[in-house]
Amino acid sequence: MTKATARALAYLVSGVIVGVASFAWSLAAVIGVALLAITQLGGPAFLGAVWLNRTLAGLERRRASWVLGAAIPAPYLPGTAGTIRQRVAAVGVQPATWRDLAWLVVLFPLGLAGGCVAIVVTAVDLGAIVAPAWAWAVPNPHAPFPMKPLMTTTSGRIVLTVLGILLLPVVAWLLRTLAGLQARLARALLAPGSHQRLIEQARRLAVTRQRVVDAQAAELRRIERDLHDGAQARIVAAGMTLALAARKLRNGNGNGVGATGAGVESDVALARRQLDEALAELRRLVRGIHPPILTDRGLHAALAALAGDSPLTVAVNGDADDRYPAAVESAAYFVVAEGLTNAGKHADATTCTIDLSRNADTLRIRLTDDGRGGADPSGSGLDGLRRRVEALDGVLTLTSPVGGPTILDAELPCAS
Secondary structure, three states, rough: HHHHHHHHHHHHHHHHHHHHHHHHHHHHHHHHHHHHHHOOOOOHHHHHHHHHHHHHHHHHHHHHHHHHHOOOOOOOOOOOOOHHHHHHHHOOHHHHHHHHHHHHHHHHHHHHHHHHHHHHHHHHHHHHOHHHHHHOOOOOOOOOOOOOHHHHHHHHHHHHHHHHHHHHHHHHHHHHHHHHHHHHHHHHHHHHHHOHHHHHHHHHHHHHHHHHHHHHHHHHHHHHHHHHHHHHHHHHHHHHHHHHHHHHHHHHOOOOOOOOOOHHHHHHHHHHHHHHHHHHHHHHHHHHHHOHHHHOOHHHHHHHHHHHHOOOOOEEEEEOOOOOOHHHHHHHHHHHHHHHHHHHHOOOOOEEEEEEEOOOOEEHHHEEOOOOOOOOOHHHHHHHHHHHHHOOOOEEEEEOOOOOOOOEEEEEEOOO
């Protein structure tokens, strides 16, 4: 509390100096740029003034963090190359350019008023607390009541000290309140606005879309490779085996008599095994694309089946009847599947807990194992999961200190 009050007092008192300097600069900059606007120096003068405005605004963001406890992010869009006219246009259309100027102008009356109030109330309260040390030196027999007895008598000075101590919490609250109001106003003007947030969201969505396209292309290549190397090869082998059996039936033993017996039966049995293996391969491939159990019974049942197939001891917690959008259930399923695979193969884990919880319109999946930890958050497997989660505007985080435990968290929007 004492540190917060001291920071609030420093913020308010420094606001007097900063406010006067900011207002003087803003006035000079506006007049200077306006006068030079009709010349070739108008563009460079505007860009120079904006640069200094942003520097001062950056200092204000750091100064406001004394009270807010967290730095205010810069709202500026990346600069673009081009001619002076193009750069002026790019800077001029940014709302943050004019919000900075507005704050530097508004800071003058706010800083002056807040700083004066802070200085006065602090000085009066501290003066009252130490009244016995100085009040005797300034006697005033003509002071009005009740100041005369408080200032001119020993008991009155002691009363002033007691009152000053009792008012300390009130003064501290007032300082923190004034500083908080001014800092929140600074955040309202100097933090990224809706325009900047929309641009950042559009940029993030563009990156996410590209990553989704890349992930989908990689997934298609994987499916094609698995079909070619797995099921397709087995089906071709089964076809060749059946063709060989048919040839044996036609040619017999070389005497034109149809062959029968163990030779043909073994070929047919081999073809059946190859077709069964191809069918199993296709089923594994389908489960890798979208497990049918997700559609039939939901996420909880699919995770329970996944836990049953895992070599680890896995507990699944959550509402078994809760259903989510198909894309959300699919992403959650593959997050857990990859997490269980990593826990068994790389972390030497023996037990794992899967927690499903729904908070408003967000599904949270937490996978906790008792392995040795030290997992790489930037690994290829986790990067693929992160792309899948980010495609749904979700967040995937991994906490894996050396020695464990490893905690994989995924938050997915699941609004209908």
